[in-house]
Amino acid sequence: MQRFARYVIVALFSLILIFTVVAPACAPAVPATLPPAVSVPAAPAKLPPTPAGMINSALGPISPDKLGQTLIHEHFAFAYPGWTADDSIAPYDRQAVIDNSLKIAQLAKSVGIQTIVDPTPNDCGGRDPLVYKEVSKQTGVNIICTTGLYFEKEGSPAYWESRVAWGVDLSKMISELFIKEITEGIGATGVKAGAIKVGTSPVMTDYEKLVHKAAIIAQKATGVPIITHTEGPTGGVEQAEFLITNGADPKKVMIGHVTNSKDIEYHRAILAKGVKVGFDRLGLAVLYGVPDDLSVKNIATLVKDNNYGDRILLSHDTVNLWLGRSLVKDVPEKAMPLFKDWRIDHVSKDILPMLKAQGLTDDQINTIMVGNARNLFLGK
């Protein structure tokens, strides 16, 4: 009896301890804003293999023939690393991103775009497979997202570089992440990455070389394309050379942002490596001072005189929503006209007619808008 009483006292004491000390400590802190529910149930962490020859889209595997007119580089939402530090002021609002992205996807669809590739890297803000899934489901526009890391200055190298000191094979470690997101899925979102995104500084840094090697390992393992960021009007040739020398398939590489340069010799030098190029900042002349009509002239020359029509892709690199505190709001009113063409329907509405005026045929334009994205994924 005495023993039983002791048990009761111990049990009671334990309960009091649990309710007064342990439970409150274990309870999750209430976040400032709870993420709104999304009408997509959590998927298993590991998705079944993608059938050979199919592309990973937000809604699952699709045939390359289903891509149609494709914008190869647009961001539904974006933020530079570090934005989460400002979370108290400007928390992530998934529903707001979905609402805005729906409008963007609808606008793109209204001018004939069937596929949008959003290459937001893992270490920047804005990559949200649940958003892509929902927007694709509601609009019928294919959305393909990427796995990847941004260039050193504007990415998050600290996490990875801290491991180099301990002798970690960083390329192998990063490639494991890329491969997992391409073959099994991104977390439990039920979405697999369909391509790899990497970037370089004007002169490739040691960190960027390790990331590029990781991309090559992942491409060899999975067969997906590599889409790049180049910083400024140089660096594309070196980037292509590095990727190819280390084993990437040039047909599955698109060197991005060649619109940063007005120099057609620069474009030719990259194309001579056998890769594809992205004239993917159309409407953003304000960034490097290259007007669209000059880019259009260069594209037309590359197609008509140099027979490169089967390796050029077009896009805008739009950021349709800045996460954190809006950057756009900080742009002075007077400067806004500089961004008037930086919109998702600019290529379809303005650039394609300009290319036609330069003498490109419907067939050549169809190759640029439809065939080249398909071939980037197929390696043709």
Ligand SMILES: [Zn+2]
């Ligand atoms: Zn971009």
